Amino acid sequence: MDNKERVVEKLKSRGLKITPQRLAIIEVLEGNRSHPSAEDVYKRLIERYPTISYATIYKTLETLCELGELMEVNIEPHKKRYDPFTEPHHHFLCVRCGKIDDIPLEEVPMPPVPDEVRDKYGIVGMCVYFYGLCPGCKN
Amino acid sequence: MDNKERVVEKLKSRGLKITPQRLAIIEVLEGNRSHPSAEDVYKRLIERYPTISYATIYKTLETLCELGELMEVNIEPHKKRYDPFTEPHHHFLCVRCGKIDDIPLEEVPMPPVPDEVRDKYGIVGMCVYFYGLCPGCKN
DNA sequence: CTACTATTTTGAATATGTTTCAAAGAACAA
């Protein structure tokens, strides 16, 4: 999600309404590479929108996922994170500080999935997660 | 975890006690390829051990993970699954029926991770998850 | 076999993240 206007048009084209809350959430996400959780988004917004609720945050995040403008990152058990950068890439979780980094395909390629394997299992999606200690935590 | 006796010896060698609950949990896991959740294990045991508690289940599963006899499978958001088959392999989740299948490395290889990438991020672990519709659900 | 000690189990309470719900509010088309 690199372009707010495109997302707004997409919402409109599906008959969805452009509310201040949705705009604010989109603004928090636009170009955001920190893989925020629902709580992260909430905390970024609660000062500007003191009545915004988690229900709205969760619902909007879900909507954006359905529109293909956002991806869930489930690298951390029991806490969904979200990624507005939807091109294929991997993720790395620092198990000490909890930071998530992208690992681009140039550094680690997607594992090749033969068509017959794809068919056999009915694969429609995949993800690769890495765990470790980030440079700052390695000391 | 293909051999209960080895796990028992490992527990003993760490000064951990062999309790009926631990034995029962190990028996449920031994050779189990269904990737059970804590609840699955609980339900398998509650009839034979009417007083067994989730606290015990969770704690024992954690202990077995620490011993390297069990692996967490976090393919399903917000629900840990466990896998006693600890050799490297991938996992597939059917998004309709929730079943988890193994995908062996012969079908999809591990993506190659260059040493410099491993160092750069401090990678110590990785996993590959696949999502789709299993044959039974594809109809 | 008995007694001791450290470990383990238990049930209840708590924590955390997410979803549901119905009422109130707001967007937007006519």
Add this chain to the structure above:
DNA sequence: TTGTTCTTTGAAACATATTCAAAATAGTAG
């Protein structure tokens, strides 16, 4: 301006996992 439909809200409910202190037990030593 009005009406319809969608959206937001706060509270409650839900699901999974963890913590805690008291009671129970395994394993050891005598």
